[in-house]
Amino acid sequence: MIINLHVRNFALIEEAEIDFTPGLNVLTGETGAGKSILIDAVSSVLGLRTGAEVIRRGADHAYVEIVFGLTPAEEDRLKLLNIEAEYGCIIISRKILPGRSIFRINDETVTSQTVRRVTEQLLDIHGQHEHQSLLKSSRQREILDELSGAAGKTLRQDVREAYDEMTAARKTLEAMDLSPESRSRRMDQLAYEIRELEEAGVRPGEEAEIKAAYRTASQSEKICAALSEASRWLGSNSAGSAGDSVSRAVRALRPVAGLSERLSALQEQLSTLEGLLNDAAFDTGSLLEESAYDGAEVDRLEKRLDLIGRLCSKYRMPADELSSRMLGLLRAEYDDLAAFEERYVEAETALKQAEASYQEQAQALHQLREESARRLEEQIVRELSELNFLSVRFEARLTPAERPGPEGIDNAEYLISLNPGQLLQPLAKVASGGELSRIMLGIKTILADKDEIGTVIFDEIDAGISGRTAQMVGRKLKEISRYRQVILITHLPQIAALADTHIGIEKSADENVTRTAVRVLDEEGSLQELVRLMGGDKLSDSLYRAARELRKL
DSSP, rough: EEEEEEEEEEEEEEEEEEESSSSEEEEEEEETTSSHHHHHHHHHHHTOOOGGGGBBBTTTEEEEEEEOOHHHHHHHHHHHTTTOTTEEEEEEEEEEEETEEEEEEEEEOOHHHHHHHHHHTTTTOOOOOOOGGSSSHHHHHHHHHHTTTTHHHHHHHHHHHHHHHHHHHHHHHHHHHOOHHHHHHHHHHHHHHHHHHHHHHTTTTTTHHHHHHHHHHHHHHHHHHHHHHHHHHHHSTTTHHHHHHHHHHHHHGGGGGOOOOOHHHHHHHHHHHHHHHHHHHHHHHHHHTTOOOOHHHHHHHHHHHHHHHHHHHHHHHHHGIIIIIHHEEEHHHHHHTTTTHHHHHHHHHHHHHHHHHHHHHHHHHHHHHHHHHHHHHHHHHHHHHHTTTTEEEEEEEEEEEEETTTTHHHHEEEEOSTTTTTOOOOOOOOOOOOHHHHHHHHHHHHHTTTTTEEEEEEEEETTTOOOOHHHHHHHHHHHHHHTTTTEEEOOOHHTTTOOEEEEEEEEETTTEEEEEEEEEEHHHHHHHHHHHHHTSSOOOOOHHHHHHHHOOO
16 A cells, blocks of 8 residues: 655645555545646656656656555565565655656666556556546456456466467467478478588588698799799708808818817807708708699689688588588478478367367356356446446346457456336446446445455546435445555545545645645544535534534444
């Protein structure tokens, strides 16, 4: 239930804070004082679309905050939405700025969609035109489901799940709509592509290896020329070569090398250099032999690279994945098509089973709705009689839906007769706005102990009624408040007198500034407000006694 509402700079409200209580909370005030503004403020924090026009003149933002006290069951439902209560409460707020809004739950910024999902578990607002939803077949069906309680809730979930399974099975079968000719052509294509990749046998890393080898082989002529020139200058048997020159120097120093340490060291250096040059000459010769230009090899490498490139382009896959991945995909698809007939039979069987399961669940839900319809017919006549409908006949009729859906196989239509001799007709053709409002109130009374919503708000549900009817409506509202918190706006003293908490709303103006003030009335204040609602400009003894008597009743 709502524990506290805090509103700042919202329309005419500069600042207001209200502590609500369990039971019946009634808001009253002069026409135009701002009663509906409070409902608008609550609606805004519930995630409904609200623009910058609600920001009070002179303020840079509007702010609305609601503190909800939760039952253990509500806490469990919110945990499924990843919302954790703190000390059995959650705080939802909205800061409205020009062009944007900031929503928070327990001081954590969230989206308006999250707020709506959370608050629809906690609160139901029945506005002045909300009763029009009663004319919709979908809402009439929902009411029958709500009347069936936990059993209906479980069965509705079963029907939705069965419908989803049936839809998925149907899509699977439709996706297999492949003619034998198309399947044969595709299998031939797959067989060719599998054979092509198997014969190509592209190894992971092969492309990089071949590119490196091709670069070397294609430049072998240039490499051989360079090696030949180097070999000529290094060769030990070539006159004038580096090797020949160093050998001559070594022979020249050999007779005197032992005459001094420096000559000996020089002789050793030249001998080492001679060995290095001989090694380099040998390696150069070996490379020259290995690097002989092989046109056939270059051609082979070039064709291999072309093949790999063509396969990569055809299958849109890197060379390293042609054999490791692409080939596996093609084989899997081929095997899949080879077993097509078997899989098609399995898919047909799965669809038939899903359809049978859906029909079984939907038929069970239909039966439960029929039972709820008979129960509603009996109870609504009694409730409407107590709401001053003098002669009422009512029928909740189920008809087959145009096509099976996630909500089952039923459409619902409520038929009613409000006068003796009048034929049963759809609600839309018979009931006025005021009558619809009372019918909805009667339904909410019937559902009072079934509905899981902890708070219900009625915005002027008493429009268009008075006298005895108003007293009966008030009693129904009081009855609903036994099961959940009720917050309502009213102009009628018969209803206001039933309040567990009476909240007065007043509008004042000074220096061209209009303000709306909100306060919880004590017993004396409530009596004075009842006198005003009864039409008294002054607090006369007779009106005061009437107000007290009304409270006693």
